[in-house]
Amino acid sequence: xxxxxxxxxxxxxxxxxxxxxxxxxxxxxxxxAAFADLRFPPLGGxxxxxxxxxxxxxxxxVEIACASEAALVAALRSGIDGLILTxxxxxxxxxxxxxxxxxxxxxxxxxVKRKAGLAEDxxxxxxxxxxxxxxSFDEPVASIEARGAR
Numbered sequence: 001x002x003x004x005x006x007x008x009x010x011x012x013x014x015x016x017x018x019x020x021x022x023x024x025x026x027x028x029x030x031x032x033a034a035f036a037d038l039r040f041p042p043l044g045g046x047x048x049x050x051x052x053x054x055x056x057x058x059x060x061x062v063e064i065a066c067a068s069e070a071a072l073v074a075a076l077r078s079g080i081d082g083l084i085l086t087x088x089x090x091x092x093x094x095x096x097x098x099x100x101x102x103x104x105x106x107x108x109x110x111x112v113k114r115k116a117g118l119a120e121d122x123x124x125x126x127x128x129x130x131x132x133x134x135x136s137f138d139e140p141v142a143s144i145e146a147r148g149a150r
Contacts, residue, residue: 001029002054002095002138005047011037016058016084016093026055054138056095058082061130069109069123076105081131085112087124092116096134 003011011033019025030053034043043051061084066072076083079099085092092115094108103111110120 001026001033002056003030003033003043004052004054005050010047010051011040011043013037014056014058016061022057049141051141052138053141054097054136056097056134056136059133059135061132064129064131066129067125072129073105073109076108076131078105078108080133082134083108083112084130084132085109085116085118085127087116087118087122087127090116090118092118095136096132097136
């Protein structure tokens with residue numbers, strides 16, 4: 001679940017693998033994105049009506065065999081692939097729609113590394129990478145509420 005205020009991220013929490021039925025996962029992750037994303041203070045009531053909600057249903061991750069960062073960057077499909085990187089207990093991911101922010105593949109990889117708590121220039125033969133697609137649905141809270149009032 002992704003929460004945005006305008007074009008600014010306000011919270012984002014989800015699961016890379018299904019844990020419960022989809023509707024329950026969406027509800028759980030919406031609450032977590034609003035109140036438990038440690039990058040942001042809990043959502044305030046005044047923010048709620050201005051939120052845009054995004055739900056992304058992830059496809060099955062497929063491992064990318066890459067012997068170097070250059071090979072990983074070359075393997076990514078801009079605008080299509082989400083990326084998961086792991087190194088030991090560290091893990092980071094970016095959804096495919098993050099490409100809309102104008103990143104090139106090298107920036108995308110560096111950002112995932114930062115999210116995993118790794119240095120941008122870090123590379124190890126033990127690092128593993130997966131790509132995935134996602135179906136994404138975005139809608140302002142106000143339009144959801146307007147439909148519910150009918």
